[in-house]
Amino acid sequence: MKHRTARGMTALALGAALVLTGCADDSDSTDAPSATSTDAASDTPTPTAEDVAAVEAVKVEGDAGSEPTVTFDKGLTVSVPTATVVTPGTGADLEDGQSISMDYVSYTGADATKAGSTYEGDPDTIILGDQGIIPALNQVLEGQKVGVRAVIAIPAQDPSTGEATTSVLALEVTDAIDVPDRATGxxxxxxxxxxxxxxxxxxxxxxxxxxxxxxxxxxxxxxxxxxxxxxxxxxxxxxxxxxxxxxxxxxxxxxxxxxxxxxxxxxxxxxxxxxxxxxxxxxxxxxxxxxxxxxxxxxxxxxxxxxxxxxxxxxxxxxx
CATH class of the missing domain: 3.10.50.40 (Chitinase A; domain 3)
Structure with missing residues (x-):
């Protein structure tokens, strides 16, 4: 499923990379729930050793709850979405089906410059385990707790030039809420x-x-x-x-x-x-x-x- 907000992430121009399925509205109006879907867990790509090493080399520093300082060498690329835990959380356990709030800051892998940040506004929200979310994000949060910090790198395409690029996100889970299975009332x-x-x-x-x-x-x-x-x-x-x-x-x-x-x-x-x-x-x-x-x-x-x-x-x- 894909919305123009792409689960709130278009402020960073990364929503299309994090959301795998759906169709977009090309008009001036906003997008609808998607007309297509894909089982994201059925064919999850495996990062190479080089991918893992590149992501693990990203340094994330600073106090919890505040936008971190993120540093890495210019020219960071990955062949497939790759994620790693930076700091485990100490709060409640994260479980599939929960509504997960998280802040993150994004960088461009090519020149290591900041692209955007939810710390400047409201946290983003996903449903943990949703098959419409990129599998690497679900996987890195599996078994973690509220407060966990992680890094995820995502190969993408520059919308203005069409050239291959990599986006790097440092994220922090700030809350997790149990969600009912159905409407009640x-x-x-x-x-x-x-x-x-x-x-x-x-x-x-x-x-x-x-x-x-x-x-x-x-x-x-x-x-x-x-x-x-x-x-x-x-x-x-x-x-x-x-x-x-x-x-x-x-x-x-x-x-x-x-x-x-x-x-x-x-x-x-x-x-x-x-x-x-x-x-x-x-x-x-x-x-x-x-x-x-x-x-x-x-x-x-x-x-x-x-x-x-x-x-x-x-x-x-x-x-x-």
Whole structure:
């Protein structure tokens, strides 16, 4: 899955490297949840001895909780994403499925210059174990604790020149929050005529679109389960389980199928998501029917044709 915010990391122009799957919106609007997915754990590349040595040579110094000083020789490159723990954490254990907050500072491997930093704003958030995250990041955090510091180097391509480059991140996990498996709250009876949502025993949704369903010209945001958590703001980062369909019933994306919810900023998704989820409460499940002008518009995106009305069922599990 890929959003323009790429889980909050585009401030450093590194999100595309850390997020493996999805499709991007080329219009001026923000991106949607992806139309494609890849099992990132099925074919994880193995770093060479040279890759490991290069990353282990990166020095990270400074007090915990503050942006560190990072030094390494110019010309650092790796053949595949490579990560190593710098300092173990002393807080709570990190577990798959948790919402992990982390700060990091990034550098360009070629000239060892700073590219950006979350320490200058808000921490980033990922779901540990999410298959949409680059495997090296999941692997380096596996079995660690809150407070762990690590370095990850990622081969990429300079978007302006097309030349190969390597990005180097020094990261620190600042918090870990347990995330519910599904929406919980009071069931809401939707009005007649909308797509019908059915949940299996795990909470995974399926949908039935009425044969005579008339695609709306305005956004539909129908609460199906009303949670009692915090009210979501349009600038929040949320953690959600979701599935998306076309109005012919074709599924194009599902976090349920990837085995983990996803975290992303509502400033970095299609307008239909931002408008439809802002004002909802954590714990809620929401049916979104999004006209194309609030989705991808006239631009095809992966398996989503141009001018498509999109249908989503979204479980809002947490807000950061």
């Amino acid at each position: 009071e069931a809401v009876t939707p009005p007649a005529g909308l797509p019908t949502v059915t949940l299996d025993d795990t909470g995974k949704p399926s949908i039935e679109i009425p044969k005579d369903y008339e695609e709306p010209t305005e956004l539909v945001a129908q609460t199906l389960i009303k949670g009692d958590g915090a009210v979501v703001k349009e600038t929040d980062t949320i953690t959600a389980h979701y599935t998306g369909w076309l109005t012919d019933g074709t599924q194009f994306d599902s976090s349920w199928d990837r085995g983990a919810p996803a975290s992303f900023s509502l400033t970095g998704v299609i307008k239909g998501w931002t408008q439809g989820l802002a004002g909802q409460t954590v714990g809620s499940q929401v049916l979104l029917v999004i006209p194309s002008d609030l989705g991808y518009g006239e631009t095809a995106s992966g398996s989503i044709p141009a001018n498509s009305t999109l249908v989503f069922v979204v479980d809002i599990l947490a807000v950061n």
